[in-house]
Amino acid sequence: MSSEKKKSILIIEDDQDILLALKSFLEVEGYAVQTAENGFEAMELLKEGEMPNLILLDMKMPVMNGWQFAIEFLAKHDHLSPIVVMTAAADAKQRAQDISAIGWVSKPFELDELLKIVKKYER
Amino acid sequence: MQREQLIVRSIQSGAISKDSEWWTKAQFRNLLDSLHPGIVVHGVNTQILYSNRAASTILGLTKDQLAGKTSADPRWHFLRDDGVIMPIEEYPVSRVLASGASVQNLVIGVLRPDLEFPIWAMCNAHPEFDSKHQLTQVVVSFTDITPERKLKQELDAARNVAEKAVLTKTHFLDVAAHELRTPITAFSLLLQISRKKLERGHPIEMETLIRLQGQADRLALLVVELLDVSRLERGMVHLKMESIDVIQLLKQCIQELELRAPRRKIRFHQVNDQIMVWMDQLRIFQVISNFLDNANKYTPIDRTIEIQVDDQPTKVRIMVKDSGPGISKKLQEDLFTPLTRGASEHEERTSGLGLGLYISRKIVELHGGAIGVESKLGEGSTFFFEIPRKGGVA
Numbered sequence: 001m002s003s004e005k006k007k008s009i010l011i012i013e014d015d016q017d018i019l020l021a022l023k024s025f026l027e028v029e030g031y032a033v034q035t036a037e038n039g040f041e042a043m044e045l046l047k048e049g050e051m052p053n054l055i056l057l058d059m060k061m062p063v064m065n066g067w068q069f070a071i072e073f074l075a076k077h078d079h080l081s082p083i084v085v086m087t088a089a090a091d092a093k094q095r096a097q098d099i100s101a102i103g104w105v106s107k108p109f110e111l112d113e114l115l116k117i118v119k120k121y122e123r
Numbered sequence: 124m125q126r127e128q129l130i131v132r133s134i135q136s137g138a139i140s141k142d143s144e145w146w147t148k149a150q151f152r153n154l155l156d157s158l159h160p161g162i163v164v165h166g167v168n169t170q171i172l173y174s175n176r177a178a179s180t181i182l183g184l185t186k187d188q189l190a191g192k193t194s195a196d197p198r199w200h201f202l203r204d205d206g207v208i209m210p211i212e213e214y215p216v217s218r219v220l221a222s223g224a225s226v227q228n229l230v231i232g233v234l235r236p237d238l239e240f241p242i243w244a245m246c247n248a249h250p251e252f253d254s255k256h257q258l259t260q261v262v263v264s265f266t267d268i269t270p271e272r273k274l275k276q277e278l279d280a281a282r283n284v285a286e287k288a289v290l291t292k293t294h295f296l297d298v299a300a301h302e303l304r305t306p307i308t309a310f311s312l313l314l315q316i317s318r319k320k321l322e323r324g325h326p327i328e329m330e331t332l333i334r335l336q337g338q339a340d341r342l343a344l345l346v347v348e349l350l351d352v353s354r355l356e357r358g359m360v361h362l363k364m365e366s367i368d369v370i371q372l373l374k375q376c377i378q379e380l381e382l383r384a385p386r387r388k389i390r391f392h393q394v395n396d397q398i399m400v401w402m403d404q405l406r407i408f409q410v411i412s413n414f415l416d417n418a419n420k421y422t423p424i425d426r427t428i429e430i431q432v433d434d435q436p437t438k439v440r441i442m443v444k445d446s447g448p449g450i451s452k453k454l455q456e457d458l459f460t461p462l463t464r465g466a467s468e469h470e471e472r473t474s475g476l477g478l479g480l481y482i483s484r485k486i487v488e489l490h491g492g493a494i495g496v497e498s499k500l501g502e503g504s505t506f507f508f509e510i511p512r513k514g515g516v517a
Contacts, residue, residue, distance in 0.1 A: 015305060017334045021312035025319070040423070060305075062420045088304035090297065108308035111315045 006032040007122055010052040012042045012069065013086065014061040022056065025111050026118070038062055039069025046073070051080040054122045059087045059095055070099035082121045128249050128262050161244070165216045165261040169193045172260060181242055181267055183235040202232030202241055215248035219261045225249045230272075231265070243272045295461070302345060302476050306338045313338070345476060352461065352478050355485040362403035362489055369398040369432060369439055376411040377430065384419050388427040398434050401513045402490060410483040410494075414443040414506045417479065421447030422503075433509075438492070440509040449500040458496060459484040483508070 009031045013019045016037075023033045034052065036042035038061040055073075059066035070083060085096040088107040096104035102121050105114055152175075155162055161178030163171055174182075174189045182189065182199070201209040211217055215226045226248040232241035244265035251260045313335050317327045354360050370393060377389055418428045426446040433440040450458065461481040480494075487494040492510035 015309055017309040017338060018305075018312055020334075021309070021316045025312075025316055028319075063423055088301045088308065090300070107304050108311045111312065111319070 006030060007054075008032040008034065008050070008052040009054050009056060009118065009122075010034045010036065010042060010045070010081070011056045012036045012039060012061070012066070013056070013058040014038055015058070018058075021111075022114075025114075029115060031118075039064030039066065039072070042069060043072055043076075046077065051077060053081065054118055055081050055083045056118075057083050057085050057101070059085060059089065067099055070101065074100070082123055084117060084121055128247070128264060160264045160266045163189070163263045163265075165263065167220065167258060167260070169214075169216050169220070169261075177267075178265075181244060181265060182233060183237055198236045200234040202234055204230040204232075206232065208234075215246050215263055216261045219248045219250045220258065223250055223258060230268070242267060243269045291461075299345075299349065299476060303342065306341045306345070310335060310338045310342075348476055348478055348482065351482055355482060360406075360485075360489065362406060364401055364403055366399050367402050367404045367407070369400050369441065370395060371397075372404065372408060373411060373430060373432065373441070376408060376415055379412065380415045380419060386424055387419055389415075390427050390429045392429065392431045394432065395434055398432065398439055399512075400439050400510060402510060403486075406486045407490070407510070410486050410508060411441065411443075413479040413483045414441075414508075417506065418443050418445035418447070418504075421445060423447075435509075436512075438509045438511050440507055442505050442507040444503065444505040446503040449502050450496065450498040450504050451500055455496055455498060459494060480506075 007030075009026055011019060011022050011026075011033060013022070013035070014037050019035050019037070023035055026033050034045060036045050040063045042055075043064070057066045057069065061069075064072075066085065066087075073081075073083070079100075082103075083099070083101040085092065085099070085101045085104040086107060086109075087095050087104065089095050092104045092106040096102075103117050105117055156176040158175060159177060161181045162173070162175040163178050163182075164173040166172050170191055170193050171189050174186055176186075179185055179189065184192075201214060203209050203213070209231065212221070215229055215231070218226050226246070229246045229248075230243065231246045232243050234241045245268050246263065246265040248261055248263040250258050251262060253259050313331055317331055320327060351360075373391065377391060380387065380389065415428065415430075422428060422445040429444040431442040431444070433442070459480050461478055484494045487508045487510060490510040492508055494506075494508040496504055496506050498504035
């Protein structure tokens with residue numbers, strides 16, 4: 001149905017190239033994509049507007065990292081948006097559990113693999 | 124130790140003279156005095172009934188001083204294995220008197236009033252009973268193990284250092300792997316996107332190729348950084364010293380940052396037109412760039428980075444002031460050692476190997492200069508370095 005509202009995804013990632021590649025890929029897949037370069041920008045973005053159907057969260061970022069963002073987000077918005085962690089750390093699963101994220105994806109990853117995870121967890 | 128105990132027991136009981144009458148008591152006392160372990164025989168009130176020569180040496184008291192003393196002389200302390208002062212009820216003699224059982228191979232430190240450091244002894248204590256099974260005395264023997272213990276401590280310390288070094292290297296490999304994965308991810312995603320575009324019949328854009336090049340350069344830089352540390356640590360970096368204008372150099376560094384971060388506001392407090400300093404231009408450029416990059420990374424985009432030069436008669440001092448989150452005193456201490464950033468994973472904020480400031484320190488030190496930071500949590504940080512105007516290592 002073309003009139004159906006697009007699902008929205010917020011990508012929080014400090015690497016411009018990763019951010020752009022993910023944005024262009026997910027937009028082609030029919031998502032409305034918002035981007036933020038760090039947790040602080042994301043929190044500002046979330047002040048106004050609706051909660052996204054999914055948040056893709058990088059962990060290592062300047063100003064406000066993924067861990068700090070998750071704490072603030074959960075305190076303010078509870079589990080309103082599911083969070084999927086994208087990390088280059090060896091213990092991606094542990095990182096996700098630490099911030100009670102719903103899923104994780106280990107960098108580097110395949111776009112199709114990411115899409116499966118997005119579809120699985122989007123609200 | 125058992126043998127000495129037996130001899131003492133024999134002398135005390137008189138039994139031995141029946142079996143081997145050609146041994147006089149004096150001969151036995153001589154024998155005991157010639158033994159390496161210290162021997163002390165306590166009565167039931169802990170008072171000393173007998174001691175041999177080695178006991179005097181270890182305890183720092185003559186036989187006469189020892190005779191009649193109790194184990195509770197306040198000027199002597201016994202220490203536990205861990206160095207804590209031993210309460211009297213834990214003394215071997217006290218334990219034997221309380222339990223009626225032997226104490227074996229107990230390590231005790233003897234803290235004498237005449238020595239700064241304790242003497243360490245391996246101690247055994249055994250009860251003696253009369254025919255009515257009444258405890259009559261306690262025989263304590265002890266061997267000086269101070270040299271062995273010192274050696275063991277040195278070995279332990281060396282092992283700790285080595286183990287820590289291995290951990291640091293392992294941790295470093297973890298961080299390096301993590302850091303290499305980020306540009307690899309970007310590289311891989313850009314390629315995947317391009318491939319999907321081609322499959323849909325769209326061309327690959329020039330911008331994508333430029334981005335790919337950028338990530339390849341970033342990977343190359345990470346490898347250069349790794350090599351840099353390796354070469355600096357092995358003393359393989361030699362400076363190319365020239366007379367260079369610091370003001371011009373700073374302007375170049377600022378221009379470069381402006382290219383990478385066009386939205387960033389930078390204020391350069393320029394006081395002189397020209398300050399000539401003897402340096403390796405590329406290496407000092409690297410240090411200033413490192414400072415500016417850090418300031419840029421940690422300062423919110425709407426705040427300004429400030430740069431100052433202090434021109435002093437013998438040296439020049441360059442300062443980069445940010446209004447980032449500031450750095451705790453504890454972290455400041457090891458900021459210039461390798462891999463201290465991200466001491467806690469929850470503090471991980473930024474990519475990179477965490478080697479930048481360490482490399483900068485090495486470079487500044489090669490110039491005969493100094494590097495440091497002034498910072499308070501919540502009030503930003505000022506990183507500075509100073510190098511001699513002329514000289515240093517040519």
